[in-house]
Amino acid sequence: MSAQKFLTDVENSVVPVNSHDKVLRIAFIYMDEGLWCGTGMLDVIKKLHAHGWSFGEGKLRLNCTLDLFYLAQITAAIYHSSNQIEGIFLSPDEFNTFYTEHHALLHPSAWRAYYSELFLKQNTTAGFYRLPDLQDLPDSDSPLDLPRKRSHVGGGPHATKLPRWAYNIARTYLRQPLLPLATLTDIALSMLEATINRLRKAHPSVRPYSETQARFWLEYMGARYFGARTRSKAPSRGAWDENHFGVLAAQGAYDMYEWEGKYSVQLWEASWERSGVVEPDVEDGMWKSEVMWCGWPDGGVGAYAWWRGWEGELGSEEEIEFLAAVAVEETVGVELDKLDLAVRSHILLGVMQAAVKTGLEREDLLQELETGMVQSGRIREERAGLWLREALGVMEPYVRIWEGVWPDAEKRGKMLQQILVENGQLFARWKASPHLKEFSFVLGPRVEG
Template structure:
């Protein structure tokens, strides 16, 4: 049956869309044009949702991450076909070739495929259902290297970007958190990384274990100890890690120049940082594509689902812990509204007041005075933060008695609502509010 015939029978109701494979076939047909233009995977999923279709069942129905994942996997099949097969054997798939395509990439596309990439707990989180997030068990196919390689460099299956991505976020935090030392930020980062990875391994023992050596290596590689000064635009720019990986800006196997695999994966290296056993002279096979090609590559990476709308658990828990540390012991009258964590704490306090609007007006004035912010955008930002925090306030009803309890409530809100950090770009089709509050001078 041709794609046109299938689509016509679906639209007439002759073929019910009542199983995974039929939703997949519709998505496959839609990707023939939708995957390469405008907003890529996001547009394809929006079309599915508009017609009441989703890959998820039960509580996972219309889960944004799950649905985009399967469309991204279709894109991965196209990508692998383009780079892995020779010109003599290459198949140029059309919308009519669903059965052939599905048979060739069944391991990426079948109904249970998501379980190889996402833990059920992570996928079921409300934030994961609302914002597109990358897998927590292993990388999307071919996403740990350049988007446009001369040839695919497959080095097994795993989560090669997990620790580098986390280290990127940690290394760019000191400029945003000037009251904390690099040592403190590093300690918070290592602690939260170890906790999240250990927790994940309880249910998924095959995922990589925490390694003090790997974490230390990538923090240094991402220049955690950078002593220069960043301008405001550099300091507040959104997370660019995955786009830069797609451009070839970082080599996920850079460590191979410094460590043998035996030492890199050893128990000794897991427990504490160990010195390299190689001389570091191996030349990387990865090359940054440069500009203006880099703009196109990043755009294409977003179309294909390589760039998330919200960060990983280890990133969010780290940022939440930093925010709590920044507000630790701070009295409400001493908040510094130039700091994002203090802004969030201020809104949380206002939410407990009998007349929160009055207090939020005071917060708006303090934020605008603290830095060069647009008053209208600040007002909207405060209102949206308040909407996120309000359900937590309604459960507690009374402002926490101790600073410890106050910090625990703030930590819970931030962990469950990582979008409040405003560190990741939303897709243009997202209906969610962007919490990326930037000074007008940027």
């Protein structure tokens, strides 16, 4: 049966869609156009879900991350099967050949090598596209359309995890001047250790990460970002843009194997067995990166990274845990009548207090918050009220247990952290799909005055 005939029959319910292979074939046909037009796999997921088609079953049915994962795998396989320079691509009619050739990437259980089930079942993972927690997407540790000339053992199946984590910390340092770099670093390292240990407890095959490796990537990103802000100078407007690590990796802005300039593979791999930071064992100047940044304009590389699924709509567990811990630290000792409504964490603390109140008291507090947010320059007047109502809707179910009583600082700090860990969209650090029905919590840069 031709691709067009098959698609017509399934869309008209002539042929039932009752297997992984059929959903995969539909997605492959849709990707023939979706990969090169519109927003790529984000357009395709909209089509699939409109028909109720999903790669997941039971509690994983219509799971945004799981379904987009398979589209990302299809896209990677299409690139492997294609010769873009020569214009050679598989046609939609060649699905059987395609599936046989790339079965390892596409079979019904392929997701288990990339995602832990617990991570997939989180509400935010089900509702937002998130990158894998067990290993990288295929090819995503090298610039797009510029494969590395040699294979690399070091870095393993998750070479981008620490660079992406360190990038998020560096961006946080640029955006949030309330905490010193040493405090941010301590929070980052402790949250990384906690999340990695938790993951390894359920999945011992996941490679541990050493302090040597973590501090290497903090220093690597720090060389680009930590010196870009002083306490007397506000960050540039560009610092408030969404995190685009996947795009930058696709452009070649970062080399995921830059550590080879200081460490041998053997020492890099073994560093987790040693406490503290291990001294480098490679002579300076002996190694030269093969990766070059293509710069701007990038000829569409950034768009292709987005279409291929290299950008999540929400960060990893270690990124979200870090941001939540930073937000709590920023509100320690802050009196509710002294909130700085140019600071997101202070705004969220104020919303949490409003969620505890009822009636006129709640409305008065929300109005105070709205006025302060607008005056701080973080948000337009016509959007501030809706922003607060949406945040209130997220927080209110959590604080009902307090029965209208505002608790002590320790309890509310723990609650704020739980809310933020379980609702990372409140940070608005990542670009959301244009098809996403969730509210966007993006704020503008602070107005310094």
